[in-house]
Amino acid sequence: MEAALVPVTQANKDVLANVYQFYDYDFSPFTNQDVNSNGQFEVNIDYYWEGDGRWNPFFIMVNGSIAGFLVVLFENMDVDPDPRHVIYDFMILQKYRRAGIGRQAALQAFGMYNAHWAVAQMDNNTPAIYFWRNVIQHFTGGRYTETYKAEWGKYIQTFSTKNNVKKEESCRS
Template structure:
């Protein structure tokens, strides 16, 4: 695996994350049909601002060999169930293990119940998230389809749920 760093993104990282956001939205446009605006960029939906400004959110930057390779936004940090709200790995870094490692490190930093949503039509995401859930939780994960709030015309998202033990709890369960 290439040299990988997964770290909480700071204000200085925001321009890189904003550029990665455009790539993320471009990838999703295959599934939601969204086209760029007149200026050639995809609209932001407020998640980017929340990730960097809301204390209940956490942005993460993934780097490989010192280059930005992806990002993740976690929300509901203070809720019983955290949500991996947004997750993206640049195409050049995919299938290298970076994505799995990033999810493992991020969820380990916030032990407890987790959920992540993706689209059934995104076959690569379906395979990836099922594999991630199995790697993290064995067979102790579940999957369900939920309508997208305010978008009844869209196919429901697939949600995977699993739990991650804290280090102390994990040590107790193995001891």
């Protein structure tokens, strides 16, 4: 199976909002989020399309089907001409997990931008911590930094794809 990143347009934002229901469901053990009185998680992604260009949502597609999504945030774009790129949200549907789809999608995202990167995980989300450490280790060949921000309860990995001649090759791995 091969993953492909497809930009989410405003015309497809309702589809993305629907898929966010699964994301919030999967994430609820870590956030303690509950559904509302209509039996849904509160999802508001309208700000992705409010014109500032910082939010870059993508569907992760496999053979024409949605397998998940990821959102790349250009952090501090309003004040920094070279903003740090952040994997803001990332989700693979259960059916596609442990099949390499998440790894492929992450590597494609990293390969799309010549940038400084940050990826964060909640400290109680050990599967995400393991996944991102493994993917980033593979992508960078170990050239990344990890810090723990106790006040946020998050692990953060940082690295750069600036002037990375191996970027294209790494994306195909």
